[in-house]
Amino acid sequence: MTQIFVDGLLKGKVAVITGGGSGINQRIAETYAAAGAAVAIVGRNQDKAERAAEAIRAAGGRAIGLSADVRDHDQIYAAMFRAHQEFGRLDIVVAGAAGNFIANAVDMSSRGFRTVIDIDLVGTFNTAHAAYEFLAKPGGMLLAISASQSRLPMATQSHVCAAKAGVDMLIRTLAIEWGAVGIRCLGIAPGPVGDTEGMRRLAPDGQRSWDRLLRGIPSGRAASRDEVAAFALFLASGAADYINGAVLPIDGGQTAVGSLEFGAMLSDSLANAAAA
Secondary structure (H helix, E strand, O other), X not given: OOOXXXXXXXXXXXXXXXXXXXXXXXXXXXXXXXXXOEXXXXXXXXXXXXXXXXXXXXXXXXXXEEEOOOOOHHHHHHHHHHHHHHHOOOOEEEEOOOOOOOOOHHHOOHHHHHHHHHHXXXXXXXXXXXXXXXXXXXXXXXXXXXXXXXXXXXXXXXXXXXXXXXXXXXXXXXXXXXXXXXXXXXXXXXXXXXXXXXXXXXXXXXXXXXXXXXXXXXXXXXXXXXXXXXHXXXXXXXXXXXXXXXXXXXXXXXHHHOOHHHHHHHHHHHHHHHHO
């Protein structure tokens, strides 16, 4: 892992990260722990969450793995309670659990659409609502992991576009409601991130899809998990204390250009998969 953290930057802080057993969220958990925070990794799969926590402990950090489905408010509340009980406080909550698949809207079932809405949008609300009681006031932070689909309409992504747009507006609204008690509410909206399961699912035909996708990004490349984690670390630090109510892109300029290339790539991937 690239050395992108500042030792002790989050010393004494406690963070809960949903979806923290893999991908971007796992790297955020590792980065927060390396910067001195105790972390609770929450996922639907207890074994997966515990393995991620064990890796942090093996590196000298403090971490626990907890099981909860963010679609169930009682489960995520129990995870927040457990984290608070274990570490004695709660300073940072990262709402990172998400779902995605590629499908044209006309071919998507209502159940499939609802599943992504429930995980991404309802899950973010449940996470925020369950955390409010335990978050430090003042000094707490809620960070939602959005996506460039929240701003850019993309073919085969109607469910994610709708869910993430809702997440963005939820964060802005909570910032207004919770600012008075000293809780900052923020979001980050990554574009394509390399070496993640999510992008492997969105580009099933491999390098051909990646090459086409990257042509539509001004920076000419995908982000790394380390870069996204570093951004999340900055927002959790004292250097970002006056940033509130914002959903900030980390996408190499993708939202400045538009989403037609990405949507076309996804449509082609879907067609190629169907023809295989």
